[in-house]
Amino acid sequence: MSTSPRILTLRVLRSSPAEGEAPHWEDFRVEEAEGMTLFLALTEVRERLAPSLQFDFVCRAGICGSCGMLIDGKPGLACCALTRDHGSTITLAPLPVFELIGDLSVNTGKWMRGTAERLETWIHSEAQPDLTAVEPRMEPELAEAIYELDRCIECGCCVAGCGTLRMREEFVGAIGLNKIARFRLDPRDERSDEDFYDLIGDDTGVFGCMSLLGCHDVCPKGLPLQTQIAFLRRKMVAVGLK
Amino acid sequence: MRIVYTDVLVVGGGLAGLRAAVGARRRGQDVIILSLVPPKRSHSAAAQGGMQASLGNTFKGAGDNEDVHFEDTVRGSDWGCDQEVARLFVHAAPQAVRELAAWGVPWNRVKAGPRQVVMDGQHVTLTEPDASHGLIAARDFGGTKKWRTCYVSDGTGHAMLYAVSDQAVAERIPVHERTEAVALIHDGTRCHGAIVRDLVTGELSAYVAKATCIATGGFGRIYRVTSNALINEGIGAAIALETGVATLANMEAVQFHPTTIFPAGILVTEGCRGDGGLLKDASGHRFMPDYEPEKKELASRDVVSRRMEEHIRAGHGVKTRFGDHLWLDITLLGAQHINGKLREVKEICQHFLGIDPVKDMIPVRPAQHYSMGGIRTDAAGQARGLAGLFACGEAACWDLHGFNRLGGNSVAETVVAGMIVGETMADFVESSAGELQVSTALVREFLEREQAKIDTLLHGNGTENASELMRRMQDIMTEKVGIFRRGDLLQEAVDELQALLLRSRKIGIGTKRAGANPELVTAYRLQKMLKLALCVAYGALQRTESRGAHFREDHPRRDDAGWLKRTLATWHDDFQTLPTLAYESLDVTRMELPPGWRGYGAKNAIEHPATEARVAEVATIRSAFGHADRYTVQQALMPFDHLVPEAFRGRNARPGDETS
Numbered sequence: 092m093s094t095s096p097r098i099l100t101l102r103v104l105r106s107s108p109a110e111g112e113a114p115h116w117e118d119f120r121v122e123e124a125e126g127m128t129l130f131l132a133l134t135e136v137r138e139r140l141a142p143s144l145q146f147d148f149v150c151r152a153g154i155c156g157s158c159g160m161l162i163d164g165k166p167g168l169a170c171c172a173l174t175r176d177h178g179s180t181i182t183l184a185p186l187p188v189f190e191l192i193g194d195l196s197v198n199t200g201k202w203m204r205g206t207a208e209r210l211e212t213w214i215h216s217e218a219q220p221d222l223t224a225v226e227p228r229m230e231p232e233l234a235e236a237i238y239e240l241d242r243c244i245e246c247g248c249c250v251a252g253c254g255t256l257r258m259r260e261e262f263v264g265a266i267g268l269n270k271i272a273r274f275r276l277d278p279r280d281e282r283s284d285e286d287f288y289d290l291i292g293d294d295t296g297v298f299g300c301m302s303l304l305g306c307h308d309v310c311p312k313g314l315p316l317q318t319q320i321a322f323l324r325r326k327m328v329a330v331g332l333k
Numbered sequence: 334m335r336i337v338y339t340d341v342l343v344v345g346g347g348l349a350g351l352r353a354a355v356g357a358r359r360r361g362q363d364v365i366i367l368s369l370v371p372p373k374r375s376h377s378a379a380a381q382g383g384m385q386a387s388l389g390n391t392f393k394g395a396g397d398n399e400d401v402h403f404e405d406t407v408r409g410s411d412w413g414c415d416q417e418v419a420r421l422f423v424h425a426a427p428q429a430v431r432e433l434a435a436w437g438v439p440w441n442r443v444k445a446g447p448r449q450v451v452m453d454g455q456h457v458t459l460t461e462p463d464a465s466h467g468l469i470a471a472r473d474f475g476g477t478k479k480w481r482t483c484y485v486s487d488g489t490g491h492a493m494l495y496a497v498s499d500q501a502v503a504e505r506i507p508v509h510e511r512t513e514a515v516a517l518i519h520d521g522t523r524c525h526g527a528i529v530r531d532l533v534t535g536e537l538s539a540y541v542a543k544a545t546c547i548a549t550g551g552f553g554r555i556y557r558v559t560s561n562a563l564i565n566e567g568i569g570a571a572i573a574l575e576t577g578v579a580t581l582a583n584m585e586a587v588q589f590h591p592t593t594i595f596p597a598g599i600l601v602t603e604g605c606r607g608d609g610g611l612l613k614d615a616s617g618h619r620f621m622p623d624y625e626p627e628k629k630e631l632a633s634r635d636v637v638s639r640r641m642e643e644h645i646r647a648g649h650g651v652k653t654r655f656g657d658h659l660w661l662d663i664t665l666l667g668a669q670h671i672n673g674k675l676r677e678v679k680e681i682c683q684h685f686l687g688i689d690p691v692k693d694m695i696p697v698r699p700a701q702h703y704s705m706g707g708i709r710t711d712a713a714g715q716a717r718g719l720a721g722l723f724a725c726g727e728a729a730c731w732d733l734h735g736f737n738r739l740g741g742n743s744v745a746e747t748v749v750a751g752m753i754v755g756e757t758m759a760d761f762v763e764s765s766a767g768e769l770q771v772s773t774a775l776v777r778e779f780l781e782r783e784q785a786k787i788d789t790l791l792h793g794n795g796t797e798n799a800s801e802l803m804r805r806m807q808d809i810m811t812e813k814v815g816i817f818r819r820g821d822l823l824q825e826a827v828d829e830l831q832a833l834l835l836r837s838r839k840i841g842i843g844t845k846r847a848g849a850n851p852e853l854v855t856a857y858r859l860q861k862m863l864k865l866a867l868c869v870a871y872g873a874l875q876r877t878e879s880r881g882a883h884f885r886e887d888h889p890r891r892d893d894a895g896w897l898k899r900t901l902a903t904w905h906d907d908f909q910t911l912p913t914l915a916y917e918s919l920d921v922t923r924m925e926l927p928p929g930w931r932g933y934g935a936k937n938a939i940e941h942p943a944t945e946a947r948v949a950e951v952a953t954i955r956s957a958f959g960h961a962d963r964y965t966v967q968q969a970l971m972p973f974d975h976l977v978p979e980a981f982r983g984r985n986a987r988p989g990d991e992t993s
Contacts, residue, residue: 109534109848125654126597126685138800142852143844147370150562152599153684154491154677155374171684192511192533193849200371200510204502213437213499220435222428223983226388228467229442235673237439238485241492245373279437 097123097179101132103144104184107193116182117141129162129169129183133195145194153311156244159186159251160195166248166309169195186251188260199247206263210290212270214280229278240273240319242312249306249316261295265306265316268297272319275326288330297324334777335538338769339365340762342526342542344514344569346372348490348747349726349754350548351497353714356755357544358504362762365540366508367529369564372498376550376562377747380490381677382604383472383482384748385741386426389987390443390468392459393480398987399423400963401478406739408931409476409633411881411891413586413705413735413899416924418712420973422733422742422749427985429748430469430483436496440469441484441674451609451666453629454619464988472674473607474740476633476933480607482741487602487677490744497748515857517545517572517579517722518771518779524722525771527572528783532854535847537784539776543767544721544758546714547573548751551704551727555866556815557807559701560593560600569728571861573708574868574904574912578718581902581912582709582730584865585872588738588882589816590702591637595658597685598700601678603740605695606630608674610663612641613694614649617660625933632933635737635882638699642816651696660694667691699816703727703743705734705882706869709901712976714754718903720766723758725750732899736881756978790856795841799856802833802840806859806866809833814870819886823874830870831910834863868902868912875914876900879935893928893941897921921947925971 099121106114119136130151137144146169149157153171160169161184163177174181189197206212249265256262271287274280291297300320307317341357343350346368354364366372389397402423407414434440445466447458452473474482485492501508514527518539526542552567553559573579591612592601606612611619612630621629624640632640641659644650650657663671663678668691671679675690682690708724709717710731716722725731726747733746761767789795813826837860844852878892879885897919902912921927921943928944930936951970958966964984968974974982 107846107849110846128685137851142800142842143846143850145849145851149370149374149564150376150379152379152681154379155370155376155562157370157374173684173687196849200374203371203373204508204510207499207502211503213496213503214435216435218435220432222431222981223985224431225986225988226431226434226469229439230467231442231444231470234439234442235486238488238492241439241485241495242488244378244491245371274437277437277439279435 099123099132099174100180101136102180102182103194105194106191108191109193123174127174129172129174130158132174133169145192145196147196154244156246159199159246159248160184161186161251166251168246168311171311186247188250188256189247199245202247202250203245206267206270210263210267210270212274214274214277215282216279217281237273237277240269240276240314243269243314244312246311248309248311252305252309254303254305255299255301259295259299262299263291263296265320267291268300268320268323269314269316272323284326284330288327292327292331297327334780335536336773336776337365337538337540339363339540339542341544341546341758342367342540343546343548344527345548345550345728346508347375347548347550347726348377348494348497348744349751350546351501352748352751353546353548353725353755353758354506355497355500355504356752357758358506360756360759362759364506366501366506367512367514367540368508368510369513369532371510372501372508373494375494376565377494377744378491379562379600380744381487381600381602382474382607383484383489383741384430384493384745385474385477385481385739386430386483386745387423387479387481388427388430388469388471388483389479389989390465391471391480392461393473394471395989397479397481398963399985400967402426402481404926405477406733406742407926409737409739410735411737411931412893412897412928413583413880415712415732416926416971417973417976418731418733420925420971421712421753421976422746424977424985425749425752425981426745428981429745429752433493433496433748434469436500438492438496439485441486443468443470454611454665468988472604473631474603475606475631475637476628476739482607484604486673487604487675493744493748513568514572516779516783517576518776519576519578519719520775521578523720523770525769525775528779533849535850537780539780541769541771541776543762543769544723546723546725546754546758547708547728548724548726549728552862552865553701553704555806555810555862555869556701557811558598560590560598561701566858566862567704567865568858568861570707571865573716573722573724574864574902575861576719577903577905579722580709580717581868582706582732582899583736584706584868584902585876585883585900586705586736586881587701587869588634588703588705589638589699591634591641591699592661592697593700594681594685595696595698596655599681599685600702601661601681601695601697605661605663605675605678608670609666610661611665613660613662614644615651616649620644620649628933633737633931634740636934638816639884641699658696658698661697662694663690664692664694703738705736705738706730713757714750715757721761723754725754736883752981753978756980787853787857790840790842790853791845791847793841795839797836797840799840799852799859802837803855803859806830806833806863810866810869814873817884817886818873820874823870826870827867827874830863830867834867834910837863864904864912871911872900872902872914889935891938893944894939897928897941923971925951925967927951
């Protein structure tokens with residue numbers, strides 16, 4: 092254990108579109124510390140070497156989904172990435188598909204709001220809840236199954252890892268399809284399969300997916316995207332054939 | 334000059350701000366939300382364990398109601414809270430949970446029949462009643478008499494935030510993401526909105542609003558070791574302070590959470606202990622029963638954190654190169670429980686420690702976690718000192734929590750206070766007091782002032798380094814204004830923070846760009862954060878007693894005779910280096926629950942002269958109403974119905990009601 096710490100090279104794809112600065116690689120060297128994450132390494136770079144460096148950390152605990160980036164080419168959350176799991180040179184680039192703000196910062200918020208509006212990702216119910224009455228019941232297993240799909244943190248890794256989105260920018264992506272699967276499962280949402288078909292029953296929706304399933308491989312929360320997309324496709328085919 | 338007009342401006346896109354926005358929107362007002370980040374990335378998402386509401390659905394929750402929740406909350410606060418607000422809160426919390434259920438939150442549900450749980454280190458079988466099958470479940474949390482914390486695995490805040498955020502989308506409320514309010518526009522008596530900086534372009538605009546609500550969360554980042562997200566820098570509270578008229582209250586009341594992973598400071602939920610996890614020391618000994626024989630690991634957070642630090646000081650910590658820590662042992666809960674109900678905890682342990690909590694103990698140590706203090710408001714959420722300004726959630730001192738907040742009461746507060754403040758703001762906007770009466774000259778004055786401050790930072794001849802000063806401030810707060818406080822150290826902290834404040838006026842910036850510029854952001858936020866830090870440190874120095882999370886080694890007793898009062902801080906002019914402090918007394922003669930022993934922690938308070946008489950009076954009222962229902966008795970002790978907005982009146986039904 093007496094070996095001296097590694098010197099890491101963070102190779103960052105830098106850019107500042109607002110100032111017309113073209114993308115270019117810049118290397119930063121930091122000494123590796125025990126338990127170092129990319130959050131800690133990048134914070135050190137910003138404090139010591141490059142005060143202008145842009146990135147988006149918020150919770151730094153893998154919960155909020157802010158810090159998605161390409162880590163050695165693969166989408167992931169930088170806050171959870173331990174440097175010891177990587178080589179001594181780590182390349183970092185902003186997530187593709189999303190609007191670039193600068194350096195490692197992209198506008199996932201705009202994209203996600205667009206998805207929420209387009210797919211109407213809220214409970215659709217005509218009934219006004221009576222807040223003082225005992226709540227309607229739900230089977231415990233069903234509540235857990237809904238939460239399983241509700242765990243998406245909208246980090247955008249699935250979007251960045253999606254083959255279809257490279258060719259069809261209006262594709263809803265795994266994040267969108269998972270949302271539909273979540274609300275479809277929820278009996279409190281009164282929308283029918285026909286309603287959902289209207290939202291995703293074409294090749295910008297569930298029929299656009301080419302089943303490359305990069306989304307499933309890169310999801311930091313391990314959501315069952317492969318199963319959900321396949322299941323949803325069968326259900327939507329059933330509506331389409333009616 | 335770009336001016337945006339709206340009825341209601343909500344600063345902060347977390348749970349409190351979103352819920353307030355939805356409420357005002359549903360009353361027909363135009364609402365704009367400002368958020369540093371996309372709202373679903375707010376720190377509300379990090380609330381893991383759950384939200385307290387006395388539904389009383391489970392076997393261990395049977396018999397729970399508003400009265401029990403109220404008493405737990407007041408005891409938790411060490412009698413520092415506003416008891417009328419606590420009443421209002423416990424009344425509305427069940428409605429908030431049920432509303433969230435209707436909005437899609439997948440609350441864990443009761444499964445009828447026997448189930449295995451761990452209590453006090455023992456495996457026990459509980460049998461959940463058939464009548465509750467499918468109703469919202471609850472887990473145990475610290476400082477509560479009943480199992481009252483409603484939860485969604487350990488992703489409760491996430492599920493709540495997504496549901497409420499999606500409601501805001503459904504209501505078509507625009508959220509201006511990556512924007513920051515840097516000053517409030519006001520004329521000394523009335524708030525007219527905010528000066529807002531676009532964090533991408535750097536442009537300053539004026540948002541003129543009839544009602545402005547600060548819901549920016551806590552200020553944990555003034556500490557080095559904190560569970561808080563990076564955005565929890567307290568800027569909303571700071572811009573209120575900088576008006577010179579709005580008031581911050583109880584800023585010295587800072588909570589330290591017992592279990593954050595060591596050394597990163599990332600939270601692992603109180604649910605770990607609520608579900609049966611144990612705290613152990615270097616020799617594997619379970620030490621909490623030695624200190625707290627009654628509540629053990631489930632005393633309130635202030636007490637558990639203090640006991641842990643005490644145990645470390647006695648030499649029982651696990652020694653590492655980063656310092657000492659203790660162990661949180663949840664291995665006895667078993668793989669099925671951890672993988673199902675504590676999965677975020679499991680992921681955090683895997684990601685940041687490389688361990689599996691099913692098999693391994695978790696290294697933990699207390700860290701800064703919650704700001705009980707904030708913008709002083711009345712029970713309706715109106716800020717003191719500035720009409721048209723409102724606050725809710727952690728940014729506010731509504732004063733639900735006093736000097737210690739119970740776990741599960743903060744996410745509950747966000748939505749409950751949001752419900753109430755949404756109504757308050759709608760009422761205000763509809764009233765004649767809500768009319769806009771602002772001149773564009775005043776707006777221009779504020780805009781130009783803020784632009785000048787930024788220009789000075791960017792192009793002045795300052796030489797101080799903002800991140801260096803930030804680090805120093807955080808070190809001072811963690812080392813000298815932490816869990817154990819002492820007059821001499823607090824004085825040192827105040828002196829050093831004042832010096833830092835002076836230096837912060839001479840910050841220089843290397844990155845000159847006007848747009849996205851993290852260095853500039855650090856600089857102007859630091860100037861504001863130092864004022865908050867001074868409110869905390871100076872307030873702590875002056876408060877020569879120990880109450881809740883504020884513990885003075887040189888004044889270890891709670892002193893109701895001298896200190897049953899709320900600290901009020903104002904900052905009248907930009908050149909002072911200390912806040913102006915004043916105090917407001919809590920009225921013992923009106924308390925439903927007069928001061929006493931909490932049921933855990935020290936039993937050595939100095940009694941308030943009015944306590945004895947009020948205790949007798951309460952006893953008399955209770956016996957006089959001996960056969961009345963609990964609502965009537967409560968009404969006789971401390972009426973609060975007048976504080977409940979029309980929309981949230983009515984009694985909360987519970988499953989046992991039909992049979993009683």
